[in-house]
Amino acid sequence: MASITLEGLKKTYAGNVDAVKGIDLHIEDGEFVVLVGPSGCGKSTLLRMVAGLETITDGTLKIGDRVVNKLEPAERDIAMVFQNYALYPHMTVYNNLAYGLKNRGFKKDEIEKRVRIAAKMLEIEDFLERKPRKLSGGQRQRVAMGRALVREPAAFLFDEPLSNLDAKLRVQMRVEIKQLQRRLKTTSLYVTHDQLEAMTLGDRLVVLSAGQIEQVGTPMEIYARPATMFVAGFIGSPAMNMVPVEYLHARGSNGLLDNLPDGTDIVGIRPDDMHLTPPEGPHLIVQSTLELFEAAGAESHLYVRLADSDQPTVIRVSGQPPVAEGETLRFHVTRNTLHPFNSTTGKRTGD
Amino acid sequence: MVENRPWANFFAHTVLIIGVALVIFPVYIALVASTQAPGDLLRGTMPLLPGSHGIENYKLMWQSGVSTANSPPAAKMLWNSFVMAMAITVGKLSISLLSAFAIVYFRFRFRMFFFWLIFVTLMLPVEVRIIPTFQVVADLKMLNSFAGLSIPLIASATATFLFRQFFMTIPEEMLEAARVDGAGPLKFFKDILLPLSVTNIAALFVIMFIYGWNQYLWPLLITTDPNYTTIVMGIQRMTAEENPQWHLVMAAVVMAALPPVLVILFMQRLFVKGLTETEK
Numbered sequence: 001m002a003s004i005t006l007e008g009l010k011k012t013y014a015g016n017v018d019a020v021k022g023i024d025l026h027i028e029d030g031e032f033v034v035l036v037g038p039s040g041c042g043k044s045t046l047l048r049m050v051a052g053l054e055t056i057t058d059g060t061l062k063i064g065d066r067v068v069n070k071l072e073p074a075e076r077d078i079a080m081v082f083q084n085y086a087l088y089p090h091m092t093v094y095n096n097l098a099y100g101l102k103n104r105g106f107k108k109d110e111i112e113k114r115v116r117i118a119a120k121m122l123e124i125e126d127f128l129e130r131k132p133r134k135l136s137g138g139q140r141q142r143v144a145m146g147r148a149l150v151r152e153p154a155a156f157l158f159d160e161p162l163s164n165l166d167a168k169l170r171v172q173m174r175v176e177i178k179q180l181q182r183r184l185k186t187t188s189l190y191v192t193h194d195q196l197e198a199m200t201l202g203d204r205l206v207v208l209s210a211g212q213i214e215q216v217g218t219p220m221e222i223y224a225r226p227a228t229m230f231v232a233g234f235i236g237s238p239a240m241n242m243v244p245v246e247y248l249h250a251r252g253s254n255g256l257l258d259n260l261p262d263g264t265d266i267v268g269i270r271p272d273d274m275h276l277t278p279p280e281g282p283h284l285i286v287q288s289t290l291e292l293f294e295a296a297g298a299e300s301h302l303y304v305r306l307a308d309s310d311q312p313t314v315i316r317v318s319g320q321p322p323v324a325e326g327e328t329l330r331f332h333v334t335r336n337t338l339h340p341f342n343s344t345t346g347k348r349t350g351d
Numbered sequence: 352m353v354e355n356r357p358w359a360n361f362f363a364h365t366v367l368i369i370g371v372a373l374v375i376f377p378v379y380i381a382l383v384a385s386t387q388a389p390g391d392l393l394r395g396t397m398p399l400l401p402g403s404h405g406i407e408n409y410k411l412m413w414q415s416g417v418s419t420a421n422s423p424p425a426a427k428m429l430w431n432s433f434v435m436a437m438a439i440t441v442g443k444l445s446i447s448l449l450s451a452f453a454i455v456y457f458r459f460r461f462r463m464f465f466f467w468l469i470f471v472t473l474m475l476p477v478e479v480r481i482i483p484t485f486q487v488v489a490d491l492k493m494l495n496s497f498a499g500l501s502i503p504l505i506a507s508a509t510a511t512f513l514f515r516q517f518f519m520t521i522p523e524e525m526l527e528a529a530r531v532d533g534a535g536p537l538k539f540f541k542d543i544l545l546p547l548s549v550t551n552i553a554a555l556f557v558i559m560f561i562y563g564w565n566q567y568l569w570p571l572l573i574t575t576d577p578n579y580t581t582i583v584m585g586i587q588r589m590t591a592e593e594n595p596q597w598h599l600v601m602a603a604v605v606m607a608a609l610p611p612v613l614v615i616l617f618m619q620r621l622f623v624k625g626l627t628e629t630e631k
């Protein structure tokens with residue numbers, strides 16, 4: 001068990017490509033932190049730097065109180081779960097779990113004990129004598145986790161461990177990973193591009209873009225108060241709509257937009273904050289044309305185009321409202337659901 | 352595939368049977384010839400049924416050989432061939448495994464240069480470089496020795512190249528997982544690369560063994576001592592006599608053909624097993 005501290009961590013590849021541009025982050029002992037961002041944002045590189053699979057160009061990395069910049073992965077006291085599991089195909093599940101312990105010179109009965117405990121925890125006891133190819137995707141995933149568990153490391157590193165599973169299994173494993181981490185209280189760093197996975201798993205999220213941190217916070221903090229337009233667009237599905245303030249002014253704002261913070265020229269509105277029926281109290285009214293109606297069971301997504309503008313916008317409503325494609329609709333938005341941004345800096349202006 | 356075309360079946364089988372017969376017939380003739388009495392093969396008509404001198408011919412060949420042709424007993428020659436072929440095979444496999452491992456997994460200076468250097472030697476088979484190689488072996492006093500027979504033939508660009516291609520198909524995460532699991536380079540090689548390469552090793556073992564077993568020109572050149580005569584050389588010497596004793600030559604031929612067959616039969620289990628376990 002240990003905390004992980006990143007100070008000004010940088011990675012520059014040959015040809016002056018900056019993959020990670022100076023990351024400062026402190027992960028508390030026992031905390032579950034999720035790195036989330038679009039592909040190519042440097043999140044995997046960052047994780048691999050912590051693991052010791054990529055060299056660190058600049059900055060300091062501490063696990064516990066130890067600076068581990070130059071240590072081999074095996075000496076860092078971490079365990080990693082890979083996206084494609086990377087199980088050893090010629091070894092039985094038992095040997096897959098035991099290999100790391102054997103290399104560290106553990107006694108035979110100690111290995112046996114630890115493997116049994118991990119296997120029991122992950123419910124893979126019945127497969128211990130099988131080879132990985134005889135297992136299903138979900139079972140392989142468990143073995144990969146088991147390989148990390150038996151080591152009892154200071155930290156777990158997960159590199160998109162669920163992205164090879166089907167949707168149903170992914171949800172199930174997500175819950176199990178969360179429960180396991182709660183029980184073991186081992187510091188964990190988890191990389192994913194799936195914002196739903198990030199929201200549900202992490203104690204804290206780190207949203208990355210182009211090798212830099214956009215925002216750090218609890219999932220709800222980030223959802224309720226995205227610090228940049230990038231985070232606003234990335235977290236939440238369907239993505240937040242961005243509407244220029246000028247446009248809303250021109251439609252008649254009832255004075256509702258007068259107290260927006262200085263520098264605000266664009267506002268974000270979550271798809272679920274646009275209502276078909278007028279809410280109580282003062283609100284804005286927006287006219288739009290329905291272009292596509294997408295029924296998704298409990299909720300529906302309305303893809304609309306705002307009147308006198310080519311701005312595509314998504315609206316989420318519960319149930320199936322009686323609307324037809326091509327119809328003109330009116331939407332109602334209250335002031336407190338607006339997220340004010342400045343489009344030049346990309347940053348939130350206040351509120 | 353479900354198919355019911357009797358004529359196609361018939362046609363296919365006829366072609367196959369003719370093909371098999373063409374391959375089997377010379378082998379059958381060799382077997383038959385090796386069981387005849389000394390003068391039987393020189394009478395003009397080739398007997399097509401086995402004679403009654405089989406055991407006697409094989410025994411003679413195995414125990415005493417044909418001394419007039421300077422050909423030692425077959426037992427000795429087979430042993431020599433076996434030692435040479437095994438030395439070449441094991442040597443080739445170990446060297447090419449190690450060099451492929453170095454080329455794929457280590458980033459050293461001039462890596463690609465060395466890879467191409469190895470690759471270019473494919474263009475230089477023994478026959479092309481035979482005179483300088485002979486000179487080197489002679490200077491190193493390795494004439495008339497197993498070392499001289501096998502060492503110059505050990506370096507193998509083909510096997511290095513094949514192992515390199517195979518290693519590159521192993522996902523990089525495997526190496527990374529092993530590193531996180533605390534395995535150093537040699538441990539990774541021994542515990543993970545070698546077991547995964549078993550199929551390739553078995554296939555190459557067969558090819559290399561037959562290559563070593565069939566060496567003709569090189570042993571002919573560097574050995575003069577009958578103690579190092581290989582079976583292939585022995586057969587050549589027996590046929591070069593004024594009046595070759597064909598029944599004994601054929602007995603030697605049959606014996607010479609057996610070890611490669613045994614190696615294939617033994618190794619086949621390994622690579623058939625490997626091929627059905629396709630999993631990375």
